[in-house]
Amino acid sequence: xxxxxxxxxxxxxxxxxxxxxxxxxxxxxxxxxxxxxxxxxxxxxxxxxxxxxxxxxxxxxxxxxxxxxxxxxxxxxxxxxxxxxxxxxxxxxxxxxxxxxxxxxxxxxxxxxxxxxxxxxxxxxxxxxxxxxxxxxxxxxxxxxxxxxxxxxxxxxxxxxxxxxxxxxxxxxxxxxxxxxxxxxxxxxxxxxxxxxxxxxxxxxxxxxxxxxxxxxxxxxxxxxxxxxxxxxxxxxxxxxxxxxxxxxxxxxxxxxxxxxxxxxxxxxxxxxxxxxxxxxxxxxxxxxxxxxxxxxxxxxxxxxxxxxxxxxxxxxxxxxxxxxxxxxxxxxxxxxxxxxxxxxxxxxxxxxxxxxxxxxxxxxxxxxxxxxxxxxxxxxxxxxxxxxxxxxxxxxxxxxxxxxxxxxxxxxxxxxxxxxxxxxxxxxxxxxxxxxxxxxxxxxxxxxxxxxxxxxxxxxxxxxxxxxxxxxxxxxxxxxxxxxxxxxxxxxxxxxxxxxxxxxxxxxxxxxxxxxxxxxxxxxxxxxxxxxxxxxxxxxxxxxxxxxxxxxxxxxxxxxxxxxxxxxxxxxxxxxxxxxxxxxxxxxxxxxxxxxxxxxxxxxxxxxxxxxxxxxxxxxxxxxxxxxxxxxxxxxxxxxxxxxxxxxxxxxxxxxxxxxxxxxxxxxxxxxxxxxxxxxxxxxxxxxxxxxxxxxxxxxxxxxxxxx
Amino acid sequence: xxxxxxxxxxxxxxxxxxxxxxxxxxxxxxxxxxxxxxxxxxxxxxxxxxxxxxxxxxxxxxxxxxxxxxxxxxxxxxxxxxxxxxxxxxxxxxxxxxxxxxxxxxxxxxxxxxxxxxxxxxxxxxxxxxxxxxxxxxxxxxxxxxx
Ligand code: FES
Ligand code: FES
Numbered sequence: 001x002x003x004x005x006x007x008x009x010x011x012x013x014x015x016x017x018x019x020x021x022x023x024x025x026x027x028x029x030x031x032x033x034x035x036x037x038x039x040x041x042x043x044x045x046x047x048x049x050x051x052x053x054x055x056x057x058x059x060x061x062x063x064x065x066x067x068x069x070x071x072x073x074x075x076x077x078x079x080x081x082x083x084x085x086x087x088x089x090x091x092x093x094x095x096x097x098x099x100x101x102x103x104x105x106x107x108x109x110x111x112x113x114x115x116x117x118x119x120x121x122x123x124x125x126x127x128x129x130x131x132x133x134x135x136x137x138x139x140x141x142x143x144x145x146x147x148x149x150x151x152x153x154x155x156x157x158x159x160x161x162x163x164x165x166x167x168x169x170x171x172x173x174x175x176x177x178x179x180x181x182x183x184x185x186x187x188x189x190x191x192x193x194x195x196x197x198x199x200x201x202x203x204x205x206x207x208x209x210x211x212x213x214x215x216x217x218x219x220x221x222x223x224x225x226x227x228x229x230x231x232x233x234x235x236x237x238x239x240x241x242x243x244x245x246x247x248x249x250x251x252x253x254x255x256x257x258x259x260x261x262x263x264x265x266x267x268x269x270x271x272x273x274x275x276x277x278x279x280x281x282x283x284x285x286x287x288x289x290x291x292x293x294x295x296x297x298x299x300x301x302x303x304x305x306x307x308x309x310x311x312x313x314x315x316x317x318x319x320x321x322x323x324x325x326x327x328x329x330x331x332x333x334x335x336x337x338x339x340x341x342x343x344x345x346x347x348x349x350x351x352x353x354x355x356x357x358x359x360x361x362x363x364x365x366x367x368x369x370x371x372x373x374x375x376x377x378x379x380x381x382x383x384x385x386x387x388x389x390x391x392x393x394x395x396x397x398x399x400x401x402x403x404x405x406x407x408x409x410x411x412x413x414x415x416x417x418x419x420x421x422x423x424x425x426x427x428x429x430x431x432x433x434x435x436x437x438x439x440x441x442x443x444x445x446x447x448x449x450x451x452x453x454x455x456x457x458x459x460x461x462x463x464x465x466x467x468x469x470x471x472x473x474x475x476x477x478x479x480x481x482x483x484x485x486x487x488x489x490x491x492x493x494x495x496x497x498x499x500x501x502x503x504x505x506x507x508x509x510x511x512x513x514x515x516x517x518x519x520x521x522x523x524x525x526x527x528x529x530x531x532x533x534x535x536x537x538x539x540x541x542x543x544x545x546x547x548x549x550x551x552x553x554x555x556x557x558x559x560x561x562x563x564x565x566x567x568x569x570x571x572x573x574x575x576x577x578x579x580x581x582x583x584x585x586x587x588x589x590x591x592x593x594x595x596x597x598x599x600x601x602x603x604x605x606x607x608x609x610x611x612x613x614x615x616x617x618x619x620x621x622x623x624x625x626x627x628x629x630x631x632x633x634x635x636x637x638x639x640x641x642x643x644x645x646x647x648x649x650x651x652x653x654x655x656x657x658x659x660x661x662x663x664x665x666x667x668x669x670x671x672x673x674x675x676x677x678x679x680x681x682x683x684x685x686x687x688x689x690x691x692x693x694x695x696x697x698x699x700x701x702x703x704x705x706x707x708x709x
Numbered sequence: 710x711x712x713x714x715x716x717x718x719x720x721x722x723x724x725x726x727x728x729x730x731x732x733x734x735x736x737x738x739x740x741x742x743x744x745x746x747x748x749x750x751x752x753x754x755x756x757x758x759x760x761x762x763x764x765x766x767x768x769x770x771x772x773x774x775x776x777x778x779x780x781x782x783x784x785x786x787x788x789x790x791x792x793x794x795x796x797x798x799x800x801x802x803x804x805x806x807x808x809x810x811x812x813x814x815x816x817x818x819x820x821x822x823x824x825x826x827x828x829x830x831x832x833x834x835x836x837x838x839x840x841x842x843x844x845x846x847x848x849x850x851x852x853x854x855x856x
Contacts, residue, residue, distance in 0.1 A: 005805025254806030477804025
């Protein structure tokens with residue numbers, strides 16, 4: 001049978017409609033910071049329901065890691081923050097009503113840049129920091145009171161612990177007053193640099209779409225979400241209900257890449273459905289999708305010390321993440337960005353401070369790569385700069401320092417099943433590194449998987465001889481239905497036609513942490529193996545449960561960052577037009593460790609898709625703001641890669657006989673920008689900021705020649 | 710205004726405002742889900758339909774302009790169509806949101822003989838974006854269909 005995704009026999013969240021539903025539109029703040037002083041809705045029809053911040057006050061605040069957000073804002077935190085909702089019988093009436101509402105504000109000072117936000121003089125975006133009770137707050141939050149920092153993650157390897165240090169560093173301390181200066185005592189060369197990455201948009205082709213409905217006192221929400229169980233819990237808390245009184249159905253998504261995680265428009269849709277006593281649908285316009293959630297802009301200051309022979313001695317990193325007006329899962333991103341920035345290398349000493357900072361911009365949250373992309377850019381560009389300084393070949397410098405089986409990572413965990421050297425050799429070969437390195441660059445990285453987490457699954461045998469798979473894994477386009485079908489067909493040794501996989505419905509399927517961090521193939525395949533084993537032992541239902549334990553101490557970074565590691569490398573060969581600064585990508589190659597591949601075409605697509613998205617991040621994708629206003633929220637001003645950009649792409653999935661299944665949803669994202677950046681650098685430029693637009697490339701010329709016109 | 714449109718071989722009468730875009734008519738009045746709105750400004754191709762066999766962006770085409778023309782959506786393409794089969798065989802999809810538009814554009818390229826090389830296929834897909842990044846396999850599928 002032809003796949004339903006080709007013939008449009010699939011129903012995405014945006015296709016979900018129910019009879020009698022009304023339509024929701026949001027009125028958004030026209031100021032980046034301040035207070036709503038008046039809402040005039042007199043021009044709105046009587047048949048339209050108007051919901052104001054006052055109406056939602058009793059629900060309190062929510063937030064997956066920090067409880068910082070009201071369902072509607074009386075004190076907007078960014079330009080575009082929803083302040084009023086209107087609900088009407090038709091979409092047109094809702095749009096007209098939204099346009100007829102007049103909101104008055106009193107503005108207060110705003111801050112937009114992450115480095116400005118951490119200055120002592122910066123206006124405070126939120127007066128206080130309150131940790132969320134949600135399961136999604138899976139580690140201890142370390143907000144810095146009286147500052148915009150809502151989480152501070154630290155790594156201090158054993159020799160650097162227990163010292164009296166400032167809570168907040170705005171710059172790398174000069175060696176004279178650095179409390180950690182002795183970490184670099186054995187280094188012959190110490191090198192440091194600052195790197196930046198901009199905010200970016202996920203651009204899922206399908207917008208966020210939600211239908212909420214109250215049925216006999218229970219809330220039912222059908223929505224595109226990667227996090228049905230987190231959403232159920234957060235909605236239950238908002239409405240003071242037990243979790244069982246909330247049902248979340250995660251409809252198939254037309255792409256997400258992190259955009260459809262945690263609470264998005266579900267809370268306001270549920271409030272609206274209650275207010276009008278009918279089902280309510282909310283679909284965002286494209287410009288609203290751009291502002292709904294973004295990728296964290298970041299500034300990373302990094303210092304590396306090495307001996308003359310190339311052996312790494314110490315690394316110090318200060319990372320500043322711009323999480324916008326609400327924290328979302330920014331603290332989690334800060335943590336991952338912190339340890340991923342160390343890279344897959346051995347050091348005697350590591351000190352990392354990763355600060356998640358509020359600003360008055362749209363919120364930033366989960367994004368394919370989850371912080372690893374931002375810090376791998378810094379880590380891998382800096383290794384190449386150091387290689388230049390030491391006059392050591394960048395491949396050899398990395399080889400000398402790579403983590404191998406039995407080595408300890410900076411978190412103290414002992415590495416196993418490492419394949420970094422093979423990956424390094426593979427990507428070097430792909431660009432014929434041995435034949436000269438002009439125009440060529442390589443990069444390597446490690447990335448963690450959600451730890452701790454829990455996956456449960458059930459397989460039910462149906463009277464007609466088929467099997468129904470109950471799994472919380474959401475299909476955002478990665479093809480989870482197809483993967484689950486294959487896995488279970490294999491486990492039970494039956495034809496795939498006999499397997500059915502309903503979409504995740506919290507009333508039906510057992511708990512799963514969430515479909516993120518490329519964890520699902522790995523975790524769910526093992527839970528299903530258990531379920532299949534139990535089913536074979538008799539009965540009509542088999543259940544499986546897999547837990548991965550771990551977590552990091554927020555002060556020292558000690559612990560288990562990841563129960564297994566995503567390992568990836570990339571290489572690039574480019575030419576640059578010296579007059580225009582335009583980069584011509586001749587080859588872009590990525591090699592990702594896959595362990596055992598379950599579904600080859602789907603795995604290849606994940607790898608290629610990651611590379612293509614990262615190519616866009618490298619060369620042209622960037623959200624632009626002017627005084628807090630998102631100025632390019634559409635596909636004519638914000639470009640994504642087309643078929644024409646992808647001719648140079650090649651890749652490999654590295655397998656190892658009998659190895660665990662490794663998720664591949666993101667592995668090829670982080671190494672691509674620095675591989676391209678290092679290739680550009682080999683031609684006499686010094687890129688430190690993404691994307692590498694022609695103007696930035698020209699401005700980064702090392703010989704200081706003026707930019708060509 | 711009341712207009713009669715020919716959609717996938719059926720005559721369909723709808724009552725719409727003259728400025729309603731064709732994609733909204735197809736989704737909201739004809740209950741088709743194949744044409745989809747992503748960009749809404751004619752750049753991404755998820756709303757592609759064939760108008761007398763030529764691909765157009767139905768998000769920027771006012772419905773009355775389709776009067777008297779044959780409108781074909783993915784729902785009007787037989788399941789055993791060669792291009793559809795090639796997309797299936799090559800596994801040229803992830804989320805699938807862009808795929809109906811890709812298939813319709815590809816059909817037109819294959820029929821007009823403008824899918825003779827991978828480079829030409831890429832050119833022909835310039836107006837169809839895929840955020841999942843399935844381009845390599847999509848080009849494989851169209852190449853196979855054109856053989
Ligand atoms: S939605 Fe019509 S071209 Fe993008
Ligand atoms: S398959 Fe998802 S956008 Fe193309």
